[in-house]
């Protein structure tokens with residue numbers, strides 16, 4: 001049964017997005033997941049919530065295929081046996097299930113029972129999302145984590161992290177190598193777990209967008225928009241058209257800024273410092289244009305419930321338009337320089353290859369997925385306003401190596417510049433914000449926005465008196481981190497920074 | 513190659529002047545003026561993200577771009593705490609990072625300075641204190657300079673660093 005038929009069976013989850021909800025029993029849960037995997041649907045997220053009657057829990061899994069988004073809900077009680085894990089069909093589910101156990105104490109049938117987000121900061125038999133009284137008590141180190149050992153003649157291990165040798169987020173990588181060649185990489189994440197999901201419940205629901213924007217700071221617009229989409233869906237409101245368009249403008253600016261930063265860093269990792277200097281200069285100018293237009297370099301508090309925090313002024317629009325029309329040709333000429341540079345090409349081509357079949361099997365998502373022939377782009381396949389009215393070109397490649405991910409980023413910068421200039425020209429003239437009323441207790445909403453890395457999914461539930469009872473933000477890095485472990489196999493250790501940067505996955509968005 | 517050189521020549525030097533020091537950012541002095549004078553501006557920084565949202569890192573990164581050009585001031589980021597004079601910490605301290613932060617601090621040779629970056633580093637910020645967050649950086653290690661902002665601009669961060677060694 002294709003995803004669309006399951007979708008027809010289900011009830012709309014919210015008024016706004018086309019996401020639907022279906023409550024299932026364990027057998028149907030497994031059958032549906034199996035069919036979704038066969039139909040090449042994407043697993044967006046897997047998380048736990050309390051059942052509405054406060055007795056027992058719901059294991060939820062969100063999937064998306066072209067035009068259809070579906071959330072399966074499996075009711076479960078403490079006394080039940082482990083629920084069926086989805087990792088046989090969607091390998092990325094494994095870490096989500098392990099995290100769900102750490103936070104809720106509910107086991108999946110997944111044979112991997114190692115903790116994931118819980119290191120040793122809080123006691124093993126306590127579950128912070130279930131019990132608000134859980135406080136930090138342990139040391140926080142988890143030197144006992146059981147990495148998979150690779151044995152054999154001449155095999156040795158390199159442990160790296162959590163503190164890395166650059167200005168980046170912390171995480172641990174365990175390489176098993178022979179000579180310079182990587183036989184296996186195993187990641188151990190969770191170091192920046194700072195309790196975001198529980199923290200959400202301290203916020204009034206009309207202010208949670210501020211925390212959402214800080215789940216992963218480089219995706220501030222995408223998260224804040226996903227949050228607002230969920231909230232506005234709950235109360236059944238539409239924001240003014242101008243707000244839709246300005247949100248899309250902010251989202252595309254965020255995409256451009258991140259791609260620029262990474263394109264520079266990738267040149268640098270390939271030994272071409274010129275690239276870093278040029279792209280970081282362009283990025284700085286973009287951030288300054290952002291500041292002139294929206295009052296912020298990074299657009300943290302721009303997207304708010306009901307619309308935009310502040311309107312875009314004439315002069316702000318002018319500054320942005322001016323900059324973007326100069327940016328596009330500059331980036332194109334830098335692309336020529338990258339393409340013609342033998343040393344850069346030599347490092348990019350063939351490095352960190354994720355073949356399309358592997359990408360499909362592991363569920364690679366976002367721009368990295370598009371570089372491995374996985375077409376999904378939520379802006380096209382599951383669009384919200386104003387993307388429904390924007391003719392966006394899908395960017396894909398099939399080679400799946402660093403060069404392909406670089407090519408997708410270059411193309412996306414151009415496409416986002418084109419889109420942003422179009423938005424600036426055709427901005428509807430309406431108010432930029434209307435008031436968003438608080439939702440009723442028990443209301444449920446979802447948001448789905450194509451951030452620069454990939455789809456940002458967020459599920460929100462309203463508590464009593466304008467509070468948040470549950471908020472689960474989900475970063476595409478959950479899906480892509482495990483793929484990085486495969487991308488590096490057979491490559492040499494010195495290429496790891498380059499390959500890693502070509503994905504540039506989020507730690508904070510994943511660790512929560 | 514020609515295109516590359518042409519471009520370098522066409523753009524020229526874009527570096528801006530460094531901001532003045534701001535004594536208000538100083539929360540605690542440990543280094544005597546005499547030592548600071550000896551160190552001058554040949555400063556090595558080790559950065560640790562103790563639990564940030566990654567927003568502050570992006571602005572710390574910007575210090576390396578040609579416009580702020582921190583290396584032009586004699587200041588550079590180093591890969592090992594053993595080579596560092598100053599520890600730049602972003603984020604609230606996640607409980608899972610507490611020990612790693614302490615160990616990084618202990619690995620640095622004396623005399624050493626600590627600059628906490630962002631509202632999170634200064635107060636715990638939006639994440640506060642919880643089962644998974646120890647809050648502000650000074651809850652875990654001694655802090656000399658604290659730079660508020662969410663995220664603070666590169667100019668403010670640079671001001672904080674320059675204040676620490678003024």
Ligand code: SF4
Pocket residue numbers: 214217563564565566567568602603604629630631632633637638661662663664
């Ligand atoms: S201060 Fe703001 S930008 Fe910096 S880590 Fe905290 S939330 Fe992120």
